[in-house]
Each structure stands twice: as C-alpha cells, then as structure tokens.
Amino acid sequence: MTTVSHLECSGTGKTYPANEVRNLSPDGWPLLVRYDLEKARDGWNRDWISSGPTNMWRYAPVLPVSKPPSIVTLGEGMTPLVRSPRLGAALGAKDLWIKDEGLNPTASFKARGLSCAISMCKELGIQKIAIPSAGNAASASAAYAAAAGIECHIFMPQDVPHSNYIECKAFGAEVTLVDGLISDCARIVGERKDAEGWFEVSTLKEPYRIEGKKTMGYELAEQLQWRLPDVILYPTGGGVGLIGMWKAFEEMEALGWILPGQRPKMIAVQAEGCQPVVKAFAEGAERSVFFENAHTVSSGLRVPKPLGDFLILRAIRESGGTAIAISDDDALSAGAELARLEGMFVAPEGAACVAAVRKLLVSGFLDPSEKIVIYNTGAGLKYLEAYSTLFPR
Template identity: 60%
Template sequence: MFLVRKHYLSGISIMYVTHLYCSSCNSHYAPRRLHNLCNCGKPLLVAYDLDRAATTLTQEALRDRSPTLWRYAEVLPVNDPAHCVTLGEGMTPLLKADRLGQSLGLQHLYIKDEAQNPTASFKARGMTVAVSMAKELGVKTLAVPSAGNAAGALTAYAAKAGLEVYIFMPQDTPKANIIECQQMGAHVTLVDGLITDCGKIVAERKAAEGWFDVSTLKEPYRVEGKKTMGYELAEQLGWELPDVILYPTGGGTGLIGMWKAFDEMERLGWIGSQRPRMISVQAAGCAPIAQAFESGLTTGVEIINARTIASGLRVPKAIGDFMMLAILRQSGGTAIAVTDEALLAGVKLIGATEGIFAAPEGGACIPAITHLIEQEKLDRDERIVLFNTGSGLKYLEAFSD
C-alpha cells in the first residue's frame, strides 16, 4: 500500500508546473531550472496548470494513494517520481483534543501533530520537496542556516538522496538537533549568533563553495512541501476548512504555504471562498510579525537580541514577512506574542490532557488561545486547529524541572 518507493504514479510525468513567479514584483521564471530568489530579492513561488492537474488529482483518486504528502503529486513540482526523496512524511494525524478543549472551554479543538513526521518536525515537509527538486536538477551539495529542526530534516533527506550537506546553526541550538545532524553525516558548524547570522555565512560562502542555498523561502520548493498541511487539513475535515488556525511562526513558510494551498484547492473546485482566520503565534522575546501587525506595518523590523526557549521562533527577520502580514490581515486573523513561561505551561497542559509531548512552539498556541478567548475573538463552538510543529524530545534543555 504505501511501500514508498512503489509509487502509484511511477514512470508517469506528473509535473504541471507552468512557471515560477515573484511573490513581490510578479516577474516570471522558467520551470525545471535552479532558482533562488527573484532578481528583486524576494521569494519565488510555483504556478501550476490546475486544470490539467484536476484531470487526475481527484478526491476519488486520493482514496488509493499512500498516506504521505506525495498523494498530492500533481500540485508538487517534481517531474519524475523516481526523484522523490521520501521518508514517509506528511498525512500526520489531526487529533480531536477534547480534554484540552474542555479545559480551555472550547468544543471543537484539534491538534495537527507534526511531530509524527520523519525527523520529528514539520520541517520534513519542506525538505522532502526541496531535496527532491535539488536531486532532479542535478545539485550535489546543499547548505542551510537553521534554528535546528530544518537542519535535521535537510540532513535526513540529503542522506537518503546521497547529497552532501553543510549546516550552520546558532551555538545554543538544542543538542538534539546538533546530534541528529552529526549522526546522519552532515558537516555541522555552530555559529556564535542567530539564524540570520548563519544565513549571512551561507550567502557569503555559497558561490565559492558550490553550495545550493536551501534557506527558508530562498528557494521555491520548501513552501510547496509545507503547503500540503493545508491540503491535509481540508481532506481530514471532509473537504472543509476550520474556522481558525493557530500557527507558531518563525520563518512562516507553513502559513504562506497553507494560504497558497487554499487558493489552489478553490481553483480545483474542492473548497469555496471562505478562509480560516490565520493566527500567527510568536514568542515575546522575538515577535517581529506580532509587532508589525500591531503597528500596522507591512513588513517586520529586525529584532535585536532575539531571545526565546522556542528556538524555532527565534527568527529576528523573516524574508516572507510581507506575505505573512498580508495573509493575517486578509484572513481576519491576528498575531500574538506569548512569554516563555506561558508557552512552557502550554506544553504541560497539552501533555497532561492530550498525551502529546509538544515542542515549545506548539505549546505557545495555548496562551495564544487563552488570550483570544479573553479578547472574545474566539467562539466556543468554532472549529479551531492548532499546530504542534514538532516533538518536545528535540528541546530537552527547555524542560529542566
């Protein structure tokens, strides 16, 4: 059934990509070539011929497809299924959280448990697609700056593909991330600085070293993998979307990806025009999106001295911030910053009521929900989905008691 290599579309070209386009200036680029950013410096996104995709990608066809994100192959950019580098990622469970909901006073609360992905985080989704495309386009060596989980995921998929990887992480990245990369054969450099400093090193050295830069939104395909969270939510809820989505936001690829998926699904005729309110959850010590949202800005200001135990949220300046802010406003959502103390209490509440040892980033959704309830911005009977983006096992230092 889902012996992964025995691909249900094996041998058939499944590539319906028409072109790439800039998320800011709308310049077009040809598919099937290596791209990083647009000439204007902003991220590129992938466009599909959805009419053609719809001829084989039907809700009925999905019945017989493997429970991985590659079930949506027609809206993913890989041309030859033989290039799919997969570890069984995606189609993570959407769990009804009745005990947690009860303790918060909510009737229809769900947790999308991304810890059940390979490498125990949602980063697997972006990297399975980015590495598959890198392989298809002939790349041999990859490099990435990472807060931790992206490094582990990139290392895993690169190892599976037989590609070389260079990882740059802040030196205070949780040990689990460092060890998993070392055990899977990556070249790991720990940097005295933040993820933005790591990104600068990759940018400076990549040309001379021959590295392909897989930084968040600096290549066009990680967001394509992340968007499958949006497809899965709809499929798991019987082709309806929830009323509210709480999403812990660092680089924000998932937020941008899900919004893109909703648009594609509407054009495929699978959903209507209604959208969830998108709630960006950040840490008080590094909340560029929440601050910009509050101030009415359309981009984020770089945070100085960014600090939070939720290392995935420690992104002082995100290249896709302008897209995130537009989505939050368009959806009628908001952005909320929570303290480390509150997000750690959130981890414990999720654990004790739902049996999920959540990442601190997932835990951050709990005080965010409390805040929304206090502000009367959530109805008790709305369908609310919170994302647990990874496993608490990757953050043992955060839980010292």
C-alpha cells in the same frame, strides 16, 4: 505527475521557467511555484487521493517534481489530527483539534519542506546544499540529503537543542555552530555559497520548501472531509508553513475542492522575546523590522526578520486573523498542561499556540464554538533542555 507551469516572483509577478536552478528572483524576492490548475482540475479528482501514497506525495500533481524517481521520501506527511476535548474544556474551546507534525520523520514539520526541496535538488542535479537553521530544518535537511546522497553543510546557533546537533552529525552533515542567531548563520551561508558551490536552501530563498509545507493545508482539508476549520493557529518563525497553507487554500479553491469564502482565520503565534510579525501587524506595516536581542526557548520562533514577512502579514489580514506573542513561561506551562490532559508532548512552539488560544478566548477574538486547529510543529522530546526548567531532577 506534476502540473507545474512556471515560477513567479512574489514581489513583481514576473515569471520564470520552472526547470531551472534558482534561489531568489533577479529582483530579490522569493519565487513561488505555479501550476496549471485547470489541467489539474480536468485530470485529477480529490476522491482519488485516498488510493495514493500514504505520505505527502499523494498530492503530487500540485508538487513540483516531474520525475517520480527524483522523489526523496522518508514517509513524511499524513500526521494525526487529534480531537482534544479535555484541553478544550480547560481552555474554554468546544471544538479544539491538534495537528501533530511532531510525528514526521526527524520529529518536525520541516520534513515536508526538505523532502520537496531535496527532491528538486536531485531532479536538477544539485550535489551540494547549505542551510542556516534554528534546529529542526537542519535535522531534516541532513536526513533527506543523506537519503539522496547529497553533500550537506549546516550552520546553526551555538545554543540549538542538543538533539538537533546530534541528529545532523549522525546523518553525516558538515555542521558549523555559530555564536549568534539564525540571521548570523544565514549571512555566513550567503558569503560562502558561491565559492563553495553550495545551493542554498534557506527559508524562502529557494522555491520548493514552501511546496512541501503547503501539503499541511491539503492534508487538513482531506482529514476534515474538505471542509476547513474556522481558525488555524500556527507557530511563526520563518512562517513558511502559514504562507504555504494559504497558498494551498488558494489552489484548492481554484480546483473546486473547497468553497470560496471557506478559508480559516490564520493566527501567527510568536514568542514575546522575538515578535517581529506581531509588531508589524499591530502597526499596520507591510514588512517587519529586525527584532533586536531576540531570545526564546522556542528555537524555531527565534527568527528576528522573516524573509517572507510580507506574505505572512498578507495571509493574516486577508483571512481576518491576528498575530499574538506568548511568553516562554506560558508556552512551557501550556505544553505541560496539554501533556497532562491529552497525552501529547509537544514542542514549545506548538505549546505557545495552546496559550494563545486561552488568551484569544478571554479577549473575545475567538468564539468558544469555533472549530480551532492548533499546529504543533515538533516533538517535545527534542526540547528537553527547555522543559527541564519545569521538571528539574
């Protein structure tokens, strides 16, 4: 099964046992799961993967669960990678693809991270979880907690998409709506978790959600016959998917599955109304600053201070990528254009990446001949309130 070795502090490099209940490292940094990749390379072949499960657990040797009965799965992963020639022609891109994570359980990429995190909760005997969320992580945590029989407490901003609230209630979670941002929700969880006996599954405040998210990188490589694209555009709120894919590419290099120097340029796409990573990247900073008065219809991008900002910025710079902010109007218009040209109705977060491709081609940062992959992180049907401004009844 797993080849997990230990946990590593992302700030200090200190190591800790992998089979213990942990949130942040004792020094306050996110913990990363490390594997015995030499052992994995000797006992696992990428050609065997196609005979595995048709979900993200086909990559089990580089996932942290050690006991197969602990796995809590709803069929997450193996989402379509769709060639988009008509949209590409409209944007000026000759080789454009969309990885549609909206077809995961609970209709977003969050299913991957929460499947892994809840599986580890089950393995470690955790009975109660709490999570602050901008919407989709709440839906996924409620679903997987329900499947695992784990008590789930959710804190979301008052103005989250209504679909997220209904999902969480349907899954039996205890939901608290907060008059504020995800940062306010996180503060409440932090204040109450010890007294309530909750294990916090906030973004990067536990080691395992990133492991589920990294399977987007493994899966993309498999779907492209182990040759990565030139460019990946990723909607970046907490940024765990981007961090996770960069980790996956590092692991695949160590496994000998991809060639050194083959990694794509990583492009973080944010909203103009909440762009802490874009600002930090432009200023050459290693960490972002809390983005005041954050606002955007792309609820997943309304994260004013990502905990893993230093890891996001590191991946962007190491890859030769960039960070770009898109207006809500441009994102929604791009989403409608994608739907009209390719028959795919995507979340505003994914649509922002479409608008970003157009801008980066015009600026010359992207070349029309490059193989470009956009990650759409959720289904457009979860954002009807946002799109209704384009299509009033």
